[in-house]
Amino acid sequence: MSETSCDVVVVGLGPGGEALATRLAGAGLSVVAVEAELVGGECPYWGCIPSKMMIRAANALAEARRVDQVAGHADVQADFAPVAKRIREEATDDWDDTVAVERLLKANVTFVRGRGRIVADRTVEVDGDRYVASRGVVLNTGTTAAVPPIDGLADTPFWTNREAVSATEAPSSLVVIGGGAIGLELAQTFARFGSDVVVLEVAPRILGPEEPEASVLLTDLLTSEGLTVHAGISIDGVAHDGDRFHVTCGDQTFEAEQLLVAAGRKPRIADIGLDTIGVDGSGRSLEVDDDQRVADGLWAIGDIAGRGAFTHVSMYQAERAARSILGEDQPPYDPTFPRVTFTDPEVGAVGLTEQQARDRGMNVEVTTSDIAASSRGFVHGPGHEGLVKLVVDTDRDVVVGATVVGPSGGETVSGLAVAVRAEVPVSTLRNSIYAYPTFWRAIESTLPKPS
Numbered sequence: 001m002s003e004t005s006c007d008v009v010v011v012g013l014g015p016g017g018e019a020l021a022t023r024l025a026g027a028g029l030s031v032v033a034v035e036a037e038l039v040g041g042e043c044p045y046w047g048c049i050p051s052k053m054m055i056r057a058a059n060a061l062a063e064a065r066r067v068d069q070v071a072g073h074a075d076v077q078a079d080f081a082p083v084a085k086r087i088r089e090e091a092t093d094d095w096d097d098t099v100a101v102e103r104l105l106k107a108n109v110t111f112v113r114g115r116g117r118i119v120a121d122r123t124v125e126v127d128g129d130r131y132v133a134s135r136g137v138v139l140n141t142g143t144t145a146a147v148p149p150i151d152g153l154a155d156t157p158f159w160t161n162r163e164a165v166s167a168t169e170a171p172s173s174l175v176v177i178g179g180g181a182i183g184l185e186l187a188q189t190f191a192r193f194g195s196d197v198v199v200l201e202v203a204p205r206i207l208g209p210e211e212p213e214a215s216v217l218l219t220d221l222l223t224s225e226g227l228t229v230h231a232g233i234s235i236d237g238v239a240h241d242g243d244r245f246h247v248t249c250g251d252q253t254f255e256a257e258q259l260l261v262a263a264g265r266k267p268r269i270a271d272i273g274l275d276t277i278g279v280d281g282s283g284r285s286l287e288v289d290d291d292q293r294v295a296d297g298l299w300a301i302g303d304i305a306g307r308g309a310f311t312h313v314s315m316y317q318a319e320r321a322a323r324s325i326l327g328e329d330q331p332p333y334d335p336t337f338p339r340v341t342f343t344d345p346e347v348g349a350v351g352l353t354e355q356q357a358r359d360r361g362m363n364v365e366v367t368t369s370d371i372a373a374s375s376r377g378f379v380h381g382p383g384h385e386g387l388v389k390l391v392v393d394t395d396r397d398v399v400v401g402a403t404v405v406g407p408s409g410g411e412t413v414s415g416l417a418v419a420v421r422a423e424v425p426v427s428t429l430r431n432s433i434y435a436y437p438t439f440w441r442a443i444e445s446t447l448p449k450p451s
Ligand SMILES: Cc1cc2nc3c(=O)[nH]c(=O)nc-3n(C[C@H](O)[C@H](O)[C@H](O)COP(=O)(O)OP(=O)(O)OC[C@H]3O[C@@H](n4cnc5c(N)ncnc54)[C@H](O)[C@@H]3O)c2cc1C
Pocket: 011, 012, 013, 014, 015, 016, 017, 034, 035, 036, 037, 038, 039, 040, 041, 042, 043, 046, 047, 048, 049, 051, 052, 114, 115, 116, 117, 140, 141, 142, 143, 161, 182, 268, 272, 301, 302, 303, 304, 308, 309, 310, 311, 312, 313, 314, 342
């Protein structure tokens, strides 16, 4: 057993941990970075990047299928092989992180491959070797797919996001457990590649955290594309007969070649030794302050910090933890929380939903408009469905929440992200020029009229 002294140990190198280790080493600290699997974490290898490559390919198929309505005729034959190749060769380097490790080493970070565990204050052990950090430890251990306690499920060869993005062909049929971001993005993708897809969501509607109008629109569109979406359905049991999955819900049974479990995420905090320093790791996340500090000499960033399981959140928090560790000035935490679900149409959102605003006791005015009925929606034609929803705090005359569902909805919402973040008065938004005929011009028609 060896003992190494350093300034900071980073345990887990998701996108935020990797950036933080590099930033601290660049500031002259001695940093030990510990990663059990691949440097960069879930996002580049099994999450955002491969799934968005799949979505890009699936959207190309959908656009090609719209040619008949606007530009003649296109015969479309879906083939999953090119996107599987792109994921293997361009995105993940065949799930090899050599380049990322070299980048870390070049940045003067000491890299340790292995599973880190806190064994005492500011002390992490990896395979029997100890690293003692004078300034402290940063945790960025992320999440794994949560497997719901459904009778029989654990004994079957179900897919999680990892198997889904590593697939080399689309299954003939697929049942998806969970109508959240992962479930919906992958369900639509595989359906566009020809899979017969059923989505089973236990909550009353899919995409529960977003506005109900987005859930209704998306349910209608997915259904019209040929997917079957059941919300408010309870799964009694799952079996696999060696060939096919059988998913039982009351008197209905759904059969499929593959089963994807996309029912949320489980934080990796229960078994990393937090108990040895008196920190409770039994919950859904760690409690952090605006510096990402859990306790003296301990910081947490990313999914385990419980303020949004998104790469951009993890990166933002990495910078905040860096400032805290380096004793630099810290601006207030950005409360606006932008997010995008990359279904087609995309669901872009920022700030509060109507319900969240009302729950906070705000006096709100809510307005919506139909993207399809906007000039750009009219021009766009097939695939133009969408909506804009604004939640305005009437006491302050500012937009506190916005949702844009539509083609490039995740891009269109960006102007509103700035408006919410900068608390731009609605009167200023009204007295602004919106380029014609853009999708974002629909924002102007959604603004509440002056009282
Ligand atoms: C299919 C899918 C699609 C997604 N799409 C998007 C998207 O489009 N946009 C977006 O913003 N977010 C997306 N996300 C979420 C995003 O991937 C995560 O929020 C992001 O990876 C940040 O996670 P993290 O930094 O908390 O850690 P993770 O990325 O989970 O990384 C944690 C790392 O810690 C390592 N680790 C864990 N325990 C230990 C230990 N004890 N010792 C050493 N190492 C350890 C793990 O091996 C892992 O590499 C997606 C997720 C999935 C699954």
